[in-house]
Amino acid sequence: MIQFENVTKSYPLGTVALDDVSFAIEPNEFTFLVGTSGAGKTTILNLILGDLYPSSGTVIVNDIDISSKKSKKIEELRRRIGVVFQDFKILQDKNVFENIALGLHIQELPMKKIKDAVREVLSLVGLEGRDYYFPVQLSAGELQRVAIARAMCGDRQIILADEPTGNLDPKTTWDIMKIFKKVEDHKTIIIATHNTDIVNSMKKRVLVLKKGRLTKDMKKGGYEL
């Protein structure tokens, strides 16, 4: 469960990224974060990941208070969270298998389990047989699939995606969303997006942000600003 209670986040130069935001996301819930650029979507994702401290208020993720100064707690939390970055963050000197297996190596799983898990997730994202391709040999859509595969691989209960379809054509965008739909029953998924079509079509929970404030929280909502 993810819980924000009266969370405010301001940056050193005085910019207020989030202003008194409160919401809770249940396990295995599919949620969209929508809002204009600078509305605070990425700040929410970074707070959940423990990459930022709230200036005030409390953020609890899987019973861990992310304000905790203990690095071990944050590391433990991050091992339960998969992140799909807007710029993919695919390592260019590693092949598809190695990129996806990164998270599993961190969990120090045996090689046999890593291979099985990577093959399974490659099949889920439709990249079977591309294990040993390097990033330069893949299209943008395929790279995004690799990023999603990496985020889903292993025992990651929460998937955070920051504009996962931002650079993709409509068909690839839908293919990517289908991947998220495949796992929505057993993972908490939070997607920050500008894509009106996707949000309107999927009829999932929508949190609308405007200048750092949570203005709407719709259970089966559409894209509204």
Next chain:
Amino acid sequence: MRKILTALRRTPYQSLAVFSSLFLSLFLSLLLIFCINFLYGLLGYVESRPQVTIYFQNETTETNIMGVKNDLEKTGMIESVKYISKNDAFNLYKDLNKDNPLLLEMVSPDVLPASLEIFAKKPEYLPQIADRLNKVTGKDEVNFQKNVVDKLLSLTSVVRTMSLGFFVFLMATTSIILMTITHFKVALRKDEIELLRLMGASAGYVRKPFMQQALFLGFISATVVYGLFATILYFLFPAVQSYLRGIEQLSVDLGSYQLIVWPITPLYAGALYIVLTLFGMGIAAFATYFATRKYLSIQRS
């Protein structure tokens, strides 16, 4: 091992720089350790020699010599006195020059002087004993070792102090070089490290490959240095042995144990290798740990 070699191959210049820096430091350190041990061995040897030796003229009779010996023993300043007759001296000479028949042919017992080897109870008595011996009738020469011991002691002390200073400087420089190179290596993998940290990797997990490479390079550098040093010693051995002619062995007092430092024994050689390897791996690991520490803490604002 394969991962370590691959990582080193991917950053060949940084790896070579780490190796070169470690190689130089370890080589100089080994040289210093070896020289200091050798000097201490030499000092111990000189200290164990008779402190004052009086040589008698050929015509001095054994009775007279024994009279001198008895007089000395009565002074209360003497720990022991050993009489070396002409025949004893000849036997010692023969033993020392057994490999050189030409020298043996040229010398007979008559040529060598009889002597008394004297050990004092306290070093302070040595000048008085030497003065007393200089007044003995029938003496040929009095050898007073105190000056030699003092000079060697002073030399050893200077070498030890200078070595310590040089050693600290060497280690500081090496650590800084290794830290700088590791900073470069970390910077090259900044994206990967950032990603790993966001995925929940612990600092230890991210640091592990850097530490493994450092330990590997430390081990390789120490082994290469040791091999080179052993080769140099192998070629220098005859010259040093000839220089130390008559000295069977040099040892360093380690409290309850006498470590033989020359000729090099398997125990001493093994100890040097272990110390050098641990030292090489230790300094590489130390520098890497501190170089990576700055980059691996979770930075949150």
